[in-house]
Amino acid sequence: MQKLPEILYRAAQVRELDRIAIEEFNIPGCALMRRAGGAVFECLTGKWPTVRSLAVFCGSGNNAGDGYVAARLAREAGLDALAVCVGDPEKLKGDALTAYRDYVQAGGSVKTFETEHAIEADLVVDALLGTGLDRSVTGLYAEAIAAINRSGLPVVAVDIPSGLNADTGNPLGCAVKADCTATFIGLKQGLFTGQAAEYAGEIVYDGLAVPDAVFDRVNPDVFLVGQKPLMPRHRCAHKGNMGHVLVVGGDLGFSGAARMAGEAALRVGAGLVSIATRSEHAGLMNLNRPELMCRGVESEADLLPLLDKANVVALGPGLGQKEWGRTLFGAVLRSEKPMVVDADGLNLLASAPMGKSCWILTPHPGEAGRLLHSSAQSVERDRFSAVSAIRAAYGGIAVLKGAGTLIASDSRIAVSTTGNPGMASGGMGDVLSGVIAGLIAQGLDVQEAAEQGVFLHGRAADLAAARDGERGLLATDLLPFLKQLVN
Template sequence: MPAHSHNRALYTIEQVREMEGAALAAMGISSHELMRRAASAALLILRRHWPQVRHLGICCGPGNNGGDGFLLGVLAREAGLQVEIVAIGTASHGAAAMARNEWETAGGQVHLWNAESRLPVVEVLVDALYGIGFNRALEPSVARLIDSMHASGKPLLALDVPSGLNADSGHCLGAAVRADVTLTFIANKRGLHSGRAADHVGVLELAGLGVPESIYAGVQPDAQLLVAEAMPSRERYANKGSNGHVLVIGGDHGMAGAVRLAGEAALRAGAGLVSVATRADHVLALNATRPELMVHAVDETQALAPLLERANVLALGPGLGQHTWAHALWQATLGANKPLVLDADGLNLLAQRPCTFTVPTVLTPHPGEAGRLLGVSTADVERDRFSAVRELARCYSATVVLKGSGSLIADPDGRLDVCPWGNPGMASGGMGDLLTGVIAALLAQGCTAWQAACLGVGLHARAGDLAAQQGERGLLASDLLAPLRTLGNNLSGHLHD
């Protein structure tokens, strides 16, 4: 589809409806004509992704999404394709009724889906069941239709939104279409970029349908996709003191790996100096395996004070635990009143003793930690990741990274960015420790909390994608360290942004 200047912009359902109404008025066209434009765009996408297709199956719902499907059927037949349409009701509503009538008037048949129905044998299936307005669990009969679509093994194109996926939150209340390609209309919906969406959207395409740019200018996006960035080049006169001093605090007994990963990530992300405050029994091993880290035994909080004094950014939480030692370090670190990245058990301790932050602070919870910080369940967080991350940022007066598929970054004013990179191979131990180190290093080099969080999340996810070119399964956190350095220096590697 044609490129748009607003491709990074993400909108809520309410905003998209507002834009659609304004577009119809500005262009002086009917809803039926807009449906025809959507159908025409869908036919182009079908031809591009499956150029050999000759036999098409379209599953239509009763609303406007189904209307798009009926008109796609009309255009596909006119183009010489054989088309089978399966509908889940005897009638369509509003403008979709006109589209259905156009299909039937042209001689097309409608196969009604019922308990005994079977899908026709076709080459490609199109999901035109439900669009952006759908926000409940699918009826059992429709769920069975979707199961049949998946069981067919045929490629699946979803129109606007995969049916069953909430376009606002990326959450599924039950069965939902797993599309190979999703063609979304007018504007990008935020729910197609986070949460469960990764398993349902497939390749995402945007068709603007000729909507004037002035319509987009009139609506402030709810969120934006991150762009690929690197740190600016350094001055030739730089020395290690110019690039910040990060202190990583954590690593209770048996958890030396967490602080090592965070510390090494901070070095690879460009921090000039990195110290580690950890248990005495870890010092020898860490010094031997990564001598660039300045490792200090801190079995008592008194030993932490001079380290806090020397550092300019603190990273608290990797391998910290929640025992008496951890509580003491946590309290001393927060009392230092220095820029801070808080992760893992640092967040769990914060949930027990909530406070707001007056210095630049980045919190990096996964959904379980986010739920504890908000006093809700993990499922509640996943039902609306966008609201959850904004509420966390507001409650704690911090920049917050809600990790997971389509990681979200929010600040206390409600600004929100979404990470479009990352892969399932990154669901392994130590990845969060790396992210903590990267963000801390960027803070130490002069980034604001917002800049450090956005740039850090982007570099971390893109490094994961680069490392996963050798396969996602078995990906280790340490595999990201080399590509992290490459991307941070704006070198090409082999990653396509």
């Protein structure tokens, strides 16, 4: 699979890159369109080499021009290519109109889209709508999208699946479900979060030979996370050098959450892990993981000696929202320790908001909605805005979990695309808290620990799913793969 660039852009930023390339670097728009159409053709022939016929769905904008170029190239290569038009192609403008006329002049066939007609082709190219879409898809365009999705054929989307919002990754009413998206010049941030994983398929990038100096003119603030190897350990290292994690949680009935967080911290390399939990099960929690130091804690006075020894705290796994959990939550927040706050720690925070620079908040959309006094649905409508709002309101680092997890700091938003639907099971967030805390214990700053922790957590889940499948994946299945990854 292609290694993608790290930088992501909003749709307006990509339009600015286009403008700079054309107006200031004198690259003709028609040249960029020919390169884009060529990239689409190379993509489809490379991935589906036995395809003999294409149905290229073209709309009324520049996206259609890329489609007509791809259709013309397909005809020149001996394939049967048919352009299926939504709207009058003679009303196209500029380079797109030129691309359409070049296709017709080369002998290309054009058919007006009709709802009742089946798509007769081996593959569909989606060149209906581009990144400028800002309202719900209706009418013939919605019907064309439905026909493409109903066809069961492989689909290559041009730049972005039609109907998908390039900034949020959510469909505007409806969207094409592509097997592959060939995207150009700048990677669109919406291809990597929201519901994009359901629509974009594999993402293939082509910079269209735009000079690096063009990209230097636009300042990005969204990036893809890649794995960064941890520093090798000094040959004389001892457990005291590797940090001490304190997990605070595990109310009655929820001891497993704190246990999983603690073991995850150990598996990524923390030197010591203590768990402050209920006395009733403190003596049992480490029966088959004796490396965990489990202490019964019933008051703030019991907790303070453990807090003093810790380098970092994971606050919230199984904490609950009763008096015991509230007491420990308040005690930890009065300290200045770096901390990872999750689960009921976030719910307690939502009821009494405050800010800290030294913490990492790791909400799922429901918890994020509570932190913002909103709803999960509102959060999911624009995940980038939501994670930025959490960071602005609470400080520190905000991690908005989900498909395409977002990590917001004061300088950037990072996007991690690791992980899979098998992670839709209990305990995954507890493991993530332990992973991030374990990385902080070893000396990573909170931003790098959050970004790398999310990446490693999702990658471990991908490796576990590759071995045994997604369905039935357990949070503890990630632990051996975490050890593998950090090494």
